[in-house]
Amino acid sequence: VVNLDVLADTEFRDQAVRALDEFIQAHGCPVRRAQIQGLRQIAFNQPREVPDFADHQRKKAERRLEGLNPNSDRAARLTDEIAFWDLIVHLSGSANTPAGRWSLYRLAEDQAPADCRVGKRPHGSASPEEHRAYREARQKSDTWHKQRVAEDYPAFFQRFCAHYLYRLSKHEAGDGGDDL
Amino acid sequence: MSSTSAAAPTVNPSLAHQADLYLDTHHESFVRLGDRLFDEFRPSGGQISSQVRSLQQVATSATRFVDVEDFVKNQMGRGRASSKAWLNIGEETLAQLDSLRTVQAGLPSGPRGQAAPPEMQLQFRLRLVRGWVRAVVSQYLYRAATQDLEQDRG
Numbered sequence: 110v111v112n113l114d115v116l117a118d119t120e121f122r123d124q125a126v127r128a129l130d131e132f133i134q135a136h137g138c139p140v141r142r143a144q145i146q147g148l149r150q151i152a153f154n155q156p157r158e159v160p161d162f163a164d165h166q167r168k169k170a171e172r173r174l175e176g177l178n179p180n181s182d183r184a185a186r187l188t189d190e191i192a193f194w195d196l197i198v199h200l201s202g203s204a205n206t207p208a209g210r211w212s213l214y215r216l217a218e219d220q221a222p223a224d225c226r227v228g229k230r231p232h233g234s235a236s237p238e239e240h241r242a243y244r245e246a247r248q249k250s251d252t253w254h255k256q257r258v259a260e261d262y263p264a265f266f267q268r269f270c271a272h273y274l275y276r277l278s279k280h281e282a283g284d285g286g287d288d289l
Numbered sequence: 290m291s292s293t294s295a296a297a298p299t300v301n302p303s304l305a306h307q308a309d310l311y312l313d314t315h316h317e318s319f320v321r322l323g324d325r326l327f328d329e330f331r332p333s334g335g336q337i338s339s340q341v342r343s344l345q346q347v348a349t350s351a352t353r354f355v356d357v358e359d360f361v362k363n364q365m366g367r368g369r370a371s372s373k374a375w376l377n378i379g380e381e382t383l384a385q386l387d388s389l390r391t392v393q394a395g396l397p398s399g400p401r402g403q404a405a406p407p408e409m410q411l412q413f414r415l416r417l418v419r420g421w422v423r424a425v426v427s428q429y430l431y432r433a434a435t436q437d438l439e440q441d442r443g
Contacts, residue, residue: 115407118353118414142368271359274366275379281368282376 111220111257117264124200124211125269129276132196138277139189145277148197149270156262157255160201167194200269201262213265217257225253300416304394304405308413311392312420319421322378322385323428329374332433340364340374341429348422354414357422358386389417 151162170190177184202212227250231239330338347360365372365379394405394413405413
């Protein structure tokens with residue numbers, strides 16, 4: 110059983126703060142308030158769409174980058190913005206997330222009950238029972254991950270967006286602490 | 290295959306005592322923050338500032354300590370006129386919240402130095418933040434009442 114309040118109060122908060130402080134130290138605050146409000150709304154209302162939303166924003170920034178002088182300030186800002194949307198995709202994670210790298214997907218995997226863990230796909234010559242057991246485990250795992258996305262994404266990105274807005278306001282006030 | 294939210298905010302009596310001791314020891318710094326809140330968010334027309342009321346409301350009803358931190362960060366990050374006052378006072382507020390967050394609750398009637406489980410720590414933090422906001426807002430209200438009295442005399 111996952112206690113979402115404890116998770117939101119500890120790991121989500123700590124990971125969001127860590128990821129953003131590291132990011133801002135390297136890239137500053139390249140994303141506008143309205144974009145963060147958009148991310149927050151998507152995370153609340155359609156949490157499963159967060160990675161697609163980030164990917165869409167990333168592609169928009171890439172299109173705007175095309176044809177720009179790579180040494181211009183605008184190109185530098187767009188490059189930083191692309192890195193920001195990459196960060197969102199990495200924090201969301203997927204089955205391909207490298208081991209050892211924190212992501213919401215990896216956390217859900219680590220917390221999955223035993224019957225929601227999927228082993229290796231059975232060989233073609235395996236018994237029908239083994240195939241059926243694999244399919245059932247796969248189904249339970251999918252259900253588990255959907256539930257975690259529905260609950261974890263709003264809780265995580267609420268922390269993430271609040272910390273970004275806080276750092277952005279300090280950045281704008283010239284007290285960015287980008288060297289935190 | 291499920292998750293839970295924090296149950297009713299009850300705290301073991303031993304943890305409640307630990308929290309009250311901490312709050313009592315640090316009361317002076319909470320009073321100073323209440324003074325600064327008063328300077329930044331002056332009551333107007335006999336009404337206390339909606340910012341102070343919201344802070345109190347969030348701290349009193351939160352099921353997660355981080356909700357209070359996020360409230361302050363969101364207010365600081367709004368990029369509007371009201372966030373200017375929060376920019377002046379937000380860092381100190383967050384620093385006090387950070388101090389509360391780092392207070393570890395010991396395991397009730399357990400071996401000395403052994404930390405309580407995470408759910409208990411959360412309830413402990415919630416107890417702390419409610420006591421904290423009570424002290425801070427009480428000082429704010431005291432200053433507001435004093436100001437009213439002075440105005441009446443003047």
